[in-house]
Amino acid sequence: MNHDFFARDAKAVAKELIGCELIHKESTKLIGRIVETEAYYGSDDRASHAFSGMTDRNKPMFKKPGKAYVYISYGIHNILNVVTGLNGNPSAVLLRAVKPLKGLERMKENRRINEKKELCSGPGKLTEAFGITKDHNRIDLIDSNLWIEEREFKGKIVRDKRIGVSNGGKMELRFYEEGNSHVSRL
């Protein structure tokens, strides 16, 4: 995936990321197929961290498309986003769930569980399975050991309201593969 792919409207990127592969290469190679994403914008999106302008935390959202924005949620979970961007406006796509394809054993160790469906079926779950932490914040997802590869997608995509956000409004910015059991919530 190149920078141009991410330098577009977050909603379009979120939708097209469904079916692509998230790859993390460290000692072992971990691969998951993206089955669920959400788009977040800026001043026009009350649910977004960037709603009230730039702060220390959300700074990556204002930076170059293709960068990672990782933050800690509820003091416990690392949450992974890809920065997107149209006209330099702050925006990002949250990676909510992937279907484990490769490195299952390592993911099970990281998650301390065995059920495949529970490994990556949520934003906090997939970062734990992949070993993604705030150390990955602001890294470039094009030329680091964490990246996304384009894949043809033949399934059907469902669009819905985002999960877990207050002031989410009526905007339907969540995308997921219809019927896929690795989605956090069908």
Place this chain on the structure above:
DNA sequence: AATAGGATTTCCT
């Protein structure tokens, strides 16, 4: 300097 609350997960009943 202090405090309120979260783009969640897990465990218990």
Place this chain on the structure above:
DNA sequence: GGAAATCCTATTC
């Protein structure tokens, strides 16, 4: 279905 876990950030006094 409900609440605890847990800590960092942003906001307020």
